[in-house]
Amino acid sequence: MSFVSFENVSLAYAPGGANAIENVTLSIREGEFVAVVGPSGCGKSTLMKLVSGLKPPSEGYVFVDGREVGGPLKIIGMAFQAANLLPWRTTLDNVMLPLEIVEPFRSNLKKEKAKYTADAEALLAKVGLAGYGDKFPWELSGGMQQRASICRALIHQPRLLMLDEPFGALDAFTREELWCMLRDLWQQQPFTVVLVTHDLREAVFLADTVYVMSKRPGRILVRKEIDLPRPRPLDVTYTDAFAGYVHELREHIGRIRES
Amino acid sequence: MAVKLPPLIKVAPWALTIALFLFWEAVCTGLSIPDYLMPAPSAIWVAGVEYAGPIMMHATQTLFTTLAGFAIAVVVGMVLGLAVGASPLIYQACYPLLVGFNSIPKVAFVPVLVVWFGIGTVPAILTAFLISFFPVVVNVATGLATLEPELEDVLRSLGAKRWDIMTKVGLPRSLPYFFASLKVAITLAFVGSVISETVASNLGIGYLMMSASSSMNMPLVFAGLIVIGVMGVVMYELFAVLEKRLTGWAHRNPNAPG
Numbered sequence: 174m175s176f177v178s179f180e181n182v183s184l185a186y187a188p189g190g191a192n193a194i195e196n197v198t199l200s201i202r203e204g205e206f207v208a209v210v211g212p213s214g215c216g217k218s219t220l221m222k223l224v225s226g227l228k229p230p231s232e233g234y235v236f237v238d239g240r241e242v243g244g245p246l247k248i249i250g251m252a253f254q255a256a257n258l259l260p261w262r263t264t265l266d267n268v269m270l271p272l273e274i275v276e277p278f279r280s281n282l283k284k285e286k287a288k289y290t291a292d293a294e295a296l297l298a299k300v301g302l303a304g305y306g307d308k309f310p311w312e313l314s315g316g317m318q319q320r321a322s323i324c325r326a327l328i329h330q331p332r333l334l335m336l337d338e339p340f341g342a343l344d345a346f347t348r349e350e351l352w353c354m355l356r357d358l359w360q361q362q363p364f365t366v367v368l369v370t371h372d373l374r375e376a377v378f379l380a381d382t383v384y385v386m387s388k389r390p391g392r393i394l395v396r397k398e399i400d401l402p403r404p405r406p407l408d409v410t411y412t413d414a415f416a417g418y419v420h421e422l423r424e425h426i427g428r429i430r431e432s
Numbered sequence: 433m434a435v436k437l438p439p440l441i442k443v444a445p446w447a448l449t450i451a452l453f454l455f456w457e458a459v460c461t462g463l464s465i466p467d468y469l470m471p472a473p474s475a476i477w478v479a480g481v482e483y484a485g486p487i488m489m490h491a492t493q494t495l496f497t498t499l500a501g502f503a504i505a506v507v508v509g510m511v512l513g514l515a516v517g518a519s520p521l522i523y524q525a526c527y528p529l530l531v532g533f534n535s536i537p538k539v540a541f542v543p544v545l546v547v548w549f550g551i552g553t554v555p556a557i558l559t560a561f562l563i564s565f566f567p568v569v570v571n572v573a574t575g576l577a578t579l580e581p582e583l584e585d586v587l588r589s590l591g592a593k594r595w596d597i598m599t600k601v602g603l604p605r606s607l608p609y610f611f612a613s614l615k616v617a618i619t620l621a622f623v624g625s626v627i628s629e630t631v632a633s634n635l636g637i638g639y640l641m642m643s644a645s646s647s648m649n650m651p652l653v654f655a656g657l658i659v660i661g662v663m664g665v666v667m668y669e670l671f672a673v674l675e676k677r678l679t680g681w682a683h684r685n686p687n688a689p690g
Contacts, residue, residue, distance in 0.1 A: 225589040247591045253582040261604045261681045273600065274592045309681060329590070337582075 175200035175236075176365050177224060177333065182233035183390075184219055192231070192390035193219040199384060199393055203332070204363040208376035208383045210422065212429055216391030217369040221335045224367065225249050237333070246333075247275050250326030254338040256318035258310035264321050265306030268293045271329040278329060296324045299361075300354050316347035320354060327358065336368045340375065352378055353407060360404055373426070377401075377418045378410055385425045388432070395425050471651040476658065479651030490640040491659050494625055497553055497636060498663075501560025502621040506614065508561070509568025516569060517576025517606065518598060530569065538563040539627050546632045556628040556636060563624035564617040571613035575606020608682035611675035618667045626660060 178200040185192045194216035201207050209217050222228040223235050226242045235242045250271070258267045272278040272289055282289065297306055300320040310318055319339060326334055336355075340348045356379060359366060370376055376383045377399055385395040399418055401409055409415050453473045459465070460472035467475050480487065516523045516530075538559055545555035579602060587597050629638025637656045644652035676683060 227585055227588055245589050245591045249589050251586045251589055255582060257580055257583045257586065259601065270600065271590050274587065274590045274596055
């Protein structure tokens with residue numbers, strides 16, 4: 174039983190205009206970690222808008238949790254390349270923002286304030302931000318802001334986490350640290366992840382399944398299962414098996430770029 | 433122990449102001465310019481002391497009309513700015529009208545207001561309002577309209593309503609723009625009320641200067657100008673302090689990491 178499924182989905186932003194994605198069919202298991210890679214402008218972000226219900230498909234059907242998506246779903250957490258934390262809120266208050274919006278947290282917020290605050294602090298501690306809750310976002314480094322942003326995406330315990338190039342703006346060392354952070358979060362308490370990225374090593378290291386998309390209009394060209402044992406230590410990125418996967422994906426991307 | 437001098441940057445505005453007045457005094461006495469052309473600061477001071485009572489009375493009136501007009505401008509500007517910033521439809525509909533209206537010199541409005549409301553306080557308040565509400569509208573609308581699309585996506589995917597997005601993000605985000613606009617608006621409001629008093633009133637600093645200049649009492653005219661200037665600076669500073677207090681996060685320390 175698939176958790177997210179696309180059936181022949183196309184989306185044109187302008188009615189009758191060019192398709193951003195075309196004829197996409199895929200299915201994602203509950204708890205699966207999926208990465209989507211492809212050349213820039215291939216409609217990866219469009220995929221996210223479709224899953225989260227921010228855009229309805231022009232053609233085809235999108236199902237999440239057995240139901241057709243007809244509007245914003247509350248079981249989704251999102252994070253983007255820019256951390257987009259609100260500068261007038263402390264880090265803790267930023268993380269707790271979804272609780273002020275999503276039911277049932279919203280109604281219980283007054284009663285359960287202490288518990289929710291403790292939950293948020295525990296989550297911050299898990300990503301290595303213990304004690305930073307009362308700092309303002311602009312007092313944190315880029316990597317720390319991104320950690321907080323991922324906490325914000327997870328605080329309402331979404332069943333589906335959508336990440337749009339979340340580590341794209343970070344330096345290589347910080348990026349690898351955050352890979353491990355995300356890996357650990359996911360390993361401790363599995364949720365379904367869709368990670369959109371340009372980074373093939375990132376995709377192979379983190380994902381169970383990697384989808385390669387074509388140039389605009391975006392189509393799924395390749396579906397590749399990554400059979401590396403879990404939990405994966407960072408050292409796995411130096412193994413031949415890992416390099417093999419990256420090479421294979423790199424070749425697909427190369428072919429797309431040439432075409 | 434040596435007395436610690438205040439840092440140069442703190443004393444600079446005072447020093448420059450004092451230097452300017454000293455230079456002015458020196459030029460006037462050095463070239464023996466007559467008072468009825470260009471009064472020296474000392475003559476302005478004498479006039480200011482001599483007419484302290486009337487100046488206070490008229491200054492109070494000007495301050496009152498300015499603040500009243502400014503208050504209306506803040507309320508109207510805020511409401512209009514929220515509407516324009518929140519809805520692309522209202523934005524498109526209002527934009528040409530607003531820009532066109534703002535291009536009209538407000539002094540041209542005073543005769544119309546006089547016909548409607550007679551001379552005196554009401555046209556002064558309304559002119560202050562008309563001239564100062566535009567920056568408030570533009571700034572509040574900008575603050576709302578420049579919301580990051582990703583952030584909006586995050587909130588909308590959680591099921592946030594327009595109202596949630598507005599109150600949780602839009603409003604706090606437009607506050608620094610709003611306070612920045614208040615500083616501009618308050619100085620413009622002084623311009624508006626004084627213009628109106630000059631043209632159509634028998635009260636206020638504008639009227640005082642008008643009547644003083646018609647009797648060639650230039651020191652008093654200049655005393656009026658300086659009083660307006662001082663009131664403008666004081667109000668500007670007041671709103672600058674308020675801005676820092678309430679939206680400190682927008683003026684963060686550039687040396688902080690991040």
